[in-house]
Amino acid sequence: MLPGLLACALSMTGERGGCDIRVARVDIDGRSQEVASGDSRAPEPVAVPSTARSVGFHFEEAGPGGGPTSRLRYRLEGHDSAWRDLPVKMRAIIYFLDRRHAIVGSTEFEMVGESPGWRDTIEASDFVSRRGEAVAPERSATVRISFISHGGQAGMGVLGVDAVRVRVQSAGGERTRDFDLGVSHGSDLTHPLGSPGQWVREGSRGELAQLLVRPTPSPHPILVIWDDDPSAFGNWATGNDIPMAPGDRVTLEWETAHTIGGSSPGHATYARLKPGLYWFRVATAKASGELTGEEVSLPVEVFAPLYHRPQFWVGLAVLAGGATLWARQVVARRRMQRRLAKLEREQAMERERARIARDLHDDVGAGLAEIAMQSDWVLGDLGQKPSAETRGRVERIRESATELARSVDGIVWATNPANDNLRHFASYLTEYTAKFCEAAGLRVRLDVPRQLPELALAGRVRHHFLMALREALHNAAKHAGPSLVRIGILAEGGNLRVSVQDDGRGFDPGAPVAAGAHEGIENMRRRMEEIGGEFHLESRPGGGTRLEFCAPLAHPALCDTTPQG
Amino acid sequence: MIRVAIIEDDARLRRVLTEALDNAKDCQRVGVFSDGAGAIAGVPPLTPDVILMDINLPDVSGVECVAQIAPRLPDAEILMLTVYQDPETIFQALAAGAHGYLVKPVRPERLLAAIREIRSGGVPMSPGIARQVIEFFHRAPPPSRAAEAAPPEVALGPRERQVLEFLVNGLAYKEIADELGISISTVATYVRRIYEKLHVRSRREVIARYRNSAEKPPS
Numbered sequence: 040m041l042p043g044l045l046a047c048a049l050s051m052t053g054e055r056g057g058c059d060i061r062v063a064r065v066d067i068d069g070r071s072q073e074v075a076s077g078d079s080r081a082p083e084p085v086a087v088p089s090t091a092r093s094v095g096f097h098f099e100e101a102g103p104g105g106g107p108t109s110r111l112r113y114r115l116e117g118h119d120s121a122w123r124d125l126p127v128k129m130r131a132i133i134y135f136l137d138r139r140h141a142i143v144g145s146t147e148f149e150m151v152g153e154s155p156g157w158r159d160t161i162e163a164s165d166f167v168s169r170r171g172e173a174v175a176p177e178r179s180a181t182v183r184i185s186f187i188s189h190g191g192q193a194g195m196g197v198l199g200v201d202a203v204r205v206r207v208q209s210a211g212g213e214r215t216r217d218f219d220l221g222v223s224h225g226s227d228l229t230h231p232l233g234s235p236g237q238w239v240r241e242g243s244r245g246e247l248a249q250l251l252v253r254p255t256p257s258p259h260p261i262l263v264i265w266d267d268d269p270s271a272f273g274n275w276a277t278g279n280d281i282p283m284a285p286g287d288r289v290t291l292e293w294e295t296a297h298t299i300g301g302s303s304p305g306h307a308t309y310a311r312l313k314p315g316l317y318w319f320r321v322a323t324a325k326a327s328g329e330l331t332g333e334e335v336s337l338p339v340e341v342f343a344p345l346y347h348r349p350q351f352w353v354g355l356a357v358l359a360g361g362a363t364l365w366a367r368q369v370v371a372r373r374r375m376q377r378r379l380a381k382l383e384r385e386q387a388m389e390r391e392r393a394r395i396a397r398d399l400h401d402d403v404g405a406g407l408a409e410i411a412m413q414s415d416w417v418l419g420d421l422g423q424k425p426s427a428e429t430r431g432r433v434e435r436i437r438e439s440a441t442e443l444a445r446s447v448d449g450i451v452w453a454t455n456p457a458n459d460n461l462r463h464f465a466s467y468l469t470e471y472t473a474k475f476c477e478a479a480g481l482r483v484r485l486d487v488p489r490q491l492p493e494l495a496l497a498g499r500v501r502h503h504f505l506m507a508l509r510e511a512l513h514n515a516a517k518h519a520g521p522s523l524v525r526i527g528i529l530a531e532g533g534n535l536r537v538s539v540q541d542d543g544r545g546f547d548p549g550a551p552v553a554a555g556a557h558e559g560i561e562n563m564r565r566r567m568e569e570i571g572g573e574f575h576l577e578s579r580p581g582g583g584t585r586l587e588f589c590a591p592l593a594h595p596a597l598c599d600t601t602p603q604g
Numbered sequence: 605m606i607r608v609a610i611i612e613d614d615a616r617l618r619r620v621l622t623e624a625l626d627n628a629k630d631c632q633r634v635g636v637f638s639d640g641a642g643a644i645a646g647v648p649p650l651t652p653d654v655i656l657m658d659i660n661l662p663d664v665s666g667v668e669c670v671a672q673i674a675p676r677l678p679d680a681e682i683l684m685l686t687v688y689q690d691p692e693t694i695f696q697a698l699a700a701g702a703h704g705y706l707v708k709p710v711r712p713e714r715l716l717a718a719i720r721e722i723r724s725g726g727v728p729m730s731p732g733i734a735r736q737v738i739e740f741f742h743r744a745p746p747p748s749r750a751a752e753a754a755p756p757e758v759a760l761g762p763r764e765r766q767v768l769e770f771l772v773n774g775l776a777y778k779e780i781a782d783e784l785g786i787s788i789s790t791v792a793t794y795v796r797r798i799y800e801k802l803h804v805r806s807r808r809e810v811i812a813r814y815r816n817s818a819e820k821p822p823s
Contacts, residue, residue, distance in 0.1 A: 400660070401614070408708040409616040415711050416623065437711075444708070452690065466691040470732035473774055474707065485731050485774035489738070526774070 066095035084338035100303035107303035109323035110195035116318035125301030135179040146173035161199040164296035187274030188266035196299030210286035247273025267326035269302035314343035389456040411440035453502040519543020609652040624712040640664025674701025691732030699806040734771035
């Protein structure tokens with residue numbers, strides 16, 4: 040089997056021996072592609088990218104004698120709804136001749152493929168009217184009409200011509216002559232090779248020009264070109280030339296039914312095929328276009344570009360989805376790892392803080408408590424025996440131990456991570472203040488909202504607030520000599536506000552003082568600054584003193600989830 | 605003679621407390637314990653008048669200890685001892701049945717004074733504790749009891765509320781007495797009553813909570 044001879048269905052009658060048609064090659068955008076040979080029952084489709092602008096099929100027939108014997112018809116299954124013909128023309132020609140019957144000009148009117156009313160045979164077909172015009176050139180003396188099959192090789196088909204009329208109109212339009220060129224007289228008009236009076240046979244094979252009786256509207260002979268010879272042509276021409284003058288307008292009118300095609304070699308081109316599977320079929324046919332049953336077909340697959348295929352989008356979506364999921368998972372896993380690491384650090388820190396708090400409480404606190412209590416016993420044992428100096432020393436030991444134990448308590452409290460919230464803070468602050476004032480013999484008023492928001496409060500913030508408050512209370516008790524101390528605690532707008540007000544002596548904050556005299560005040564200011572807060576002091580002699588500490592509940596430097604600045 | 609039991613895990617403090625009691629003429633040391641489990645088993649048979657209880661015990665927490673011992677010794681006064689001045693924990697101990705607390709280091713005479721005071725009906729209440737008592741009584745009762753009106757024995761009276769408010773604001777007993785035109789011992793009586801109601805209420809709450817969980821369907 041020859042390459043490219045892909046599928047060949049023999050006619051059932053077996054009239055022809057061998058398989059004679061083949062698709063020789065396929066042109067994709069002008070680039071020829073040999074058609075791959077393969078199993079005729081399952082030929083490999085020709086792959087055409089959807090970007091191809093044109094796909095051309097070259098097909099040919101080699102009859103038993105070597106040359107073409109049949110008209111070839113083709114169709115691209117999946118694209119064409121009917122068989123198509125090679126663009127072969129038959130023509131009606133108006134020739135202008137001079138007085139010596141030499142051609143001085145011509146105008147051609149083409150007939151291609153199947154006429155609109157064609158129905159397998161001329162007899163069954165509806166005829167369509169055609170009309171052509173030409174203006175006689177210089178030196179024109181007569182006009183000749185000719186109906187001719189394809190002039191060159193390869194033309195095949197059947198052309199029926201009826202009701203031929205010619206109108207010759209003078210250039211000015213003042214004179215009009217009509218010539219009826221119907222087959223009305225002559226001899227043997229019912230025989231294909233009969234001789235109509237006004238027409239003569241011409242061509243390489245004149246017998247291709249025939250007569251036929253058209254049954255409608257009433258049976259009458261008509262002109263026919265029956266070209267079943269790919270290598271020959273024939274034509275009907277008017278026998279008596281019609282006289283006219285240069286400048287005359289010649290109008291040719293005729294009715295026609297035809298089927299015209301070509302024979303081997305054939306070429307068919309399709310532009311911009313949509314993606315899909317097609318079958319290119321080539322079949323042999325009689326001159327009349329009737330298929331003879333021999334056929335070759337070639338599958339062609341136009342591949343959709345990736346982005347036209349649903350699989351592509353589904354795949355892309357799956358891929359994108361997968362990638363997104365994967366990326367998200369990676370990000371989530373990293374975030375989780377970071378969070379876990381942070382949590383672990385925090386937990387380790389908390390465990391450490393809890394341990395320090397416990398150790399301080401158990402060892403240092405308990406030890407100091409013992410020293411303080413033992414000092415009391417020493418004082419009791421000593422009675423009035425020792426000097427006041429000795430008693431004073433022991434008392435100072437006791438006071439120091441007590442004071443240290445209280446400090447340790449404060450440190451333990453501030454260190455213990457269990458207290459990292461506002462409620463515990465307020466509770467401890469009021470408790471501390473109440474105890475301090477009770478011991479110092481001061482009245483105290485606490486102004487703390489009944490309901491405090493459940494807010495986290497970092498250990499550092501708690502510590503500095505507590506230390507500042509201690510300083511403030513000590514200062515008040517030591518210098519101001521008040522009878523009443525007011526403490527206010529307020530959480531608003533992300534800030535913690537603690538105020539300490541006494542009704543003591545007060546002082547002039549603007550007055551120059553000895554170096555170090557206001558060390559306590561500077562300490563308090565520094566503590567607030569350290570946690571991004573503020574410290575305010577209002578005082579006037581005789582008007583008491585009011586201190587205010589204010590700092591963010593979550594200090595940026597302490598909380599890495601809050602942006603800096 | 606006030607019969608006193610001591611529960612303290614730190615040996616040095618235990619010695620100091622023991623010495624203090626032994627030197628007091630009106631106090632009698634009836635038992636000394638260094639852990640919670642021993643105390644829960646050993647204290648009730650001794651029927652002490654006052655129990656000095658460290659809030660941080662190594663095995664059973666002081667709060668748990670109070671919860672176990674207080675119902676079995678309704679006439680005993682429990683004084684919590686703590687170095688750690690944390691109102692939250694102290695409140696839990698008070699709710700469980702304690703009547704007062706002392707912050708260590710406590711001077712021996714202050715310790716003895718506190719024992720005598722609590723025995724004669726005077727009980728201390730700090731602003732932080734008062735705060736939590738108010739909060740506790742404001743809290744919605746457990747769901748199973750929501751339908752029942754709060755029995756009078758666990759609802760605070762108006763005077764008790766007044767006293768609590770004054771305490772929260774930092775007023776001393778003397779100041780409250782002046783404000784209300786009553787004696788300091790009356791103020792102390794109110795506070796004692798508040799403590800009793802706190803005990804009853806919190807015990808009811810614990811029981812209700814237990815019953816709730818017991819009544820839950822097995823699924």
